Amino acid sequence: MGPIRISVPGAPRYVATLRLFVGGLARQAGCDDEGVADLKLAVSELATAVVEAGSEVIEVTADLDGDGLVVRLPSAAPRPDQLFDPVEIARALVDGCSVANGEVILTVLESAGRRDPVR
Amino acid sequence: MSATLDIEARSDHTWSILALQGEVDISTVGLLEERIDDCLKQGSRVVLDLSGVSFIDSTGLRLVISTRQRLSEDGDLALVAQDGPVTRLLEITGLDGAFPVFATVEEATVS
Numbered sequence: 001m002g003p004i005r006i007s008v009p010g011a012p013r014y015v016a017t018l019r020l021f022v023g024g025l026a027r028q029a030g031c032d033d034e035g036v037a038d039l040k041l042a043v044s045e046l047a048t049a050v051v052e053a054g055s056e057v058i059e060v061t062a063d064l065d066g067d068g069l070v071v072r073l074p075s076a077a078p079r080p081d082q083l084f085d086p087v088e089i090a091r092a093l094v095d096g097c098s099v100a101n102g103e104v105i106l107t108v109l110e111s112a113g114r115r116d117p118v119r
Numbered sequence: 120m121s122a123t124l125d126i127e128a129r130s131d132h133t134w135s136i137l138a139l140q141g142e143v144d145i146s147t148v149g150l151l152e153e154r155i156d157d158c159l160k161q162g163s164r165v166v167l168d169l170s171g172v173s174f175i176d177s178t179g180l181r182l183v184i185s186t187r188q189r190l191s192e193d194g195d196l197a198l199v200a201q202d203g204p205v206t207r208l209l210e211i212t213g214l215d216g217a218f219p220v221f222a223t224v225e226e227a228t229v230s
Contacts, residue, residue: 012146015122015145016120016144037174037204041211044174084180084212086177
């Protein structure tokens with residue numbers, strides 16, 4: 001299966017749509033309830049930052065492969081007044097989180113359980 | 120599909136109690152902020168019953184933090200939540216222990 005894409009307006013109400021999108025794919029990837037919840041939280045944090053940065057559109061790409069799920073979405077520049085760094089939160093929630101070329105790439109492994117928070 | 124959040128407000132002696140059902144994110148946090156503003160006009164002891172919250176991200180947590188900062192010296196903010204999205208968010212952000220979290224509203228209001 002090739003990548004699956006969803007494009008939504010950069011408005012607050014569509015952040016929930018993106019959570020539903022990645023939540024369904026995480027289930028297909030074999031994640032348990034906690035893994036699904038963690039990925040949805042990670043995507044919500046990142047998508048919210050994109051909305052707050054004023055983007056008109058958010059495009060999210062997901063790729064299910066044999067080992068799990070890879071999700072790509074735009075990265076937003078850190079705001080000076082932000083209390084929480086969305087990338088750092090995402091990093092604590094999924095198996096892999098990297099930022100490159102204006103994108104955040106999240107990786108969730110099929111066999112992974114819930115991660116302990118990084119302090 | 121957008122997030123939905125229902126908020127029921129009631130009072131118990133000196134406490135204002137807001138019971139939430141649904142999701143707290145960027146699209147619903149404004150409604151919660153309005154309800155908290157209403158509570159703070161009536162008093163400064165607030166319980167947020169988050170037992171029915173199925174999702175919350177840091178937009179909700181930012182509001183909780185700013186609410187506590189707005190409270191007067193004799194004010195109080197208590198959270199009610201069981202293991203789930205609220206405690207997970209507090210854990211991930213390193214704020215578990217930063218707020219009193221109670222299992223029930225009754226426990227929160229006798230504290």
